[in-house]
Amino acid sequence: MSKLQTKIPINTWVVASWDEYIQAIEEPQLEKAKGYYYNGQLRIEMSPVGSDHASDHAIMIFAVTLFATIKGIPLNGQDNCTLRKTGVQESQPDVSYYIGENADVIPSETSIINLDQCPPPDLVIEIANTSLSDDIGQKRLLYEDLGVAEYWVVDVVNIRIIAFTITSAGGSQRITESQVLPGLAISVLVEALERSRQENQSLVGAWLLSQFQQ
Incomplete structure (x- = not known):
């Protein structure tokens, strides 16, 4: 050491x-x-301390929570929470979610989510400013091995979202619509991020609300 x-x-x-x-x-x-x-x-x-990184982080949390609320999908999110398989793997994703039947699986006051005892999150999101190559590379492999169902990488610089579904065999493939949040098109989230570069978050939120209520 x-x-x-x-x-x-x-x-x-x-x-x-x-x-x-x-x-x-x-x-x-x-x-x-x-x-x-x-x-x-x-x-x-x-x-990270950059404004765009922080803004994208906030918008993603708002958008996912708003969509699940409107559609009646049970959901609990964690912001920068530690996921641990003792002695083997650990990560601290920017955002993670337990969805549907797993929404209430993590007890309150849990400081570190022990994946030896709890299931992995259904959705993990990393906000990538300077870490893009690692987020779509080594970290993607990490989350495949952890067994998360879906993994999104928000590319702050290029304003895009690279979304993957993770198969039961451990591999991943690109998706354009969420599988764990059915009906949520990745393109809508990207447009929200694009709008946030010109509009305040209240206006972006109102636009998302109109999209999700259709």
């Missing part, structure tokens, strides 16, 4: 044991960082 204690590289995958990963994320200076562990490697990401 000596090398990691000297300087923990940021925004890159580093070979490490599980114990070294836990020690790394418990460093006081990394209190606000996001941690990932997969395939014997750790990755530490510092929280």
Whole structure:
């Protein structure tokens, strides 16, 4: 662990044991960082501070919750919550959701979702500004192995959403409409993000409401 204690590289995958990963994320200076562990490697990401990243994050949470509310789909979301398979894998996605029959599966006051005891989320969303290649690469493999049902990557720079459904065999394929939120077209979410570059979020929200009520 000596090398990691000297300087923990940021925004890159580093070979490490599980114990070294836990020690790394418990460093006081990394209190606000996001941690990932997969395939014997750790990755530490510092929280983005850009306005577009933060805005896209907020709009995605609002849009998914609004759609589920209007359509009567049970749903509970987690913002930057830790998903852990002890000794094997860990992630802190920007947003994750338990949907339908899984909506109430996570007890209140849970600090870390233990995937040895709980099912994985139905939907995971990563907001990618500088981390796009990793989000559609190594992290996608991580979420395939965790067994999430659906994975979206929001490309902040190019204003697009790359959405995947994950099969029971562990692979993934691109989708244009959500499978876990039936009827939700990815293109509508993309247009909401595009509108947010010119309009305030109240106007974007009113537009989403009109789309979801059709």
